[in-house]
Amino acid sequence: MAKPLVFVEHHEGEPAKGSLGVLAKAASLGGDVAAAVVGPGARAVGEGLGAHGAGTVHAAEGPALESPLPQPRVDVLARLVADGGYDTVLFAASVLAADVAAGLAARLEAGLNWDLVDLELRDGDTLVGRRPALGDTVLVDVGWKETPRIALFRSGAFEPGAGDGAAAEVLDAPEEVEEFSTATAMLEQAHEESSGPSIEDADVIVAGGRGLGEAAKFALLEELAKALGGAVAATRAVVDAGWYPYAAQVGQTGKSVSPKLYVACGISGAIQHKVGMQSSGTVVAINKDANAPIFEYADLAVVGDLHEIVPKLTELVRERRG
């Protein structure tokens, strides 16, 4: 029987949905599940985790753990694994968790399997992970040759449970950190900026990526979205480039959306984007590159220049709608 420790990320007092999903998955494999919560408010977050499947919660809140930076979290987890005898550490993918998981793998000289979408227990104590690879064209079963085992799950791999479990025991976790781990300082910390209509509620989303060529071309998408009665979204690449606001970003570090129709324009289709829109009803993709990965998960794949197609489509939709 595995003895898992789940890293539960939290932001402004709320545990991350992805972390709760991994906690539910760990609980479904049977046995005792422990959670680790690190940073200000960890104890309060930890108290709510029993309901989600944790039997024990290790909470660390020390001053060195104040900013959500990965390296001090590696120190805390490494000590928990050593002291608590955990043989498996599970993470839900995020910018923070990926860095913590990899740092921990190096520290413990442990195997890390990433981008997993499932985990199963075979023959009592063998864990097998499942990972889509090569643009999700194959599924790979991966294992660990020894313990500790570290797993990083793809965003949205598991749904959180009902949250009706018993209370967990919350324990203080070690807070000592290495000197190099605290050398990186957070000068400004992200806070959610909300502006404009939310893309999460839209039935139709017209999304743009780097294939638009320049920020001004988002106007083409805004016209089409208006004609279809939908909202405009963007990829991480163009948000990072300053072409469109972060609030409209779909993908791993943005929002997860599930509209009836998703029109992807000039989006290559990185996995990080896919995880944010894979539950869309119908996907139409327009891209110049016939090999773009987005076509692998489109219902309608259009190889062509969006700058020619989108304005014409807008015109046709308008005519049709009168």
Added chain:
Amino acid sequence: MLAPVKIVVCVKEVPDAAAPKRLDPSTHRLDRSVEGALNEFDTHALEEALRVKDGAPDTEVVVVSMGPARAAESLRKALAMGADRLLLVSDDAAAGSDLVATTAVLAAAIERESPDLVLFGQQAGDSDGAVLWAAVADRLRLPMISQAASLELGGGTAKAKRQTEYGYDVLQSPLPAVVAVSDAINDPRYPSLKGIMGAKKKPQDVVTLADLGVDPGAAGEAGSKTEVLAVSDPPARGDTVRIEDEGGSAAEAILSFLQERKLV
């Protein structure tokens, strides 16, 4: 130290984007017999290093990689772009390395160079791996910043803006540090003709694990803690209808498709 004097850029050879990718059925490893190319994501890290060098020509930019000896050919593009030299760790005993094994080898190569700054691209184009820098930073016991969408160097520090699930953070690390950059950070330059001509004459060291003092048992399959057990086809999804556009004519086909599905 105002600016880093020596920058290591970690790069990888990946199968050329145009080549069909497949897993070798016997080894479950990626078939690397197809033509290779410099991982596109890594060129953003290299560009960032070359911009430092543009401003301070004494800066030395060293490209470090692990892979088959023939990878030197595709990695020469990094020299053509402007890097000063290549350090390629190539050893049969390193083939099939997982994260921990790769980290052991790369960290040894970086330690040999003892740079002021280590740069990574945001992911590998073949495995979608996006974790290596954090493992290498831990092994080297260096501060680390990932996902940098902008990077400022000076006063012995690296300062970066980066995106997380909650918006933008600004982080600062003292040098030496490990920084992984996002592909939004810059537009990498193309190699000039002069750069391409000069690349062959630049130093290209190919070293073995023994040269770096890495125990072969810590690298390759022997040093790996993970394994691939089986490969299967994903569940079939609905068929993709594919159309090629000519002069915008696809707009009508898209409209009919949406009408059939009652989406307009």
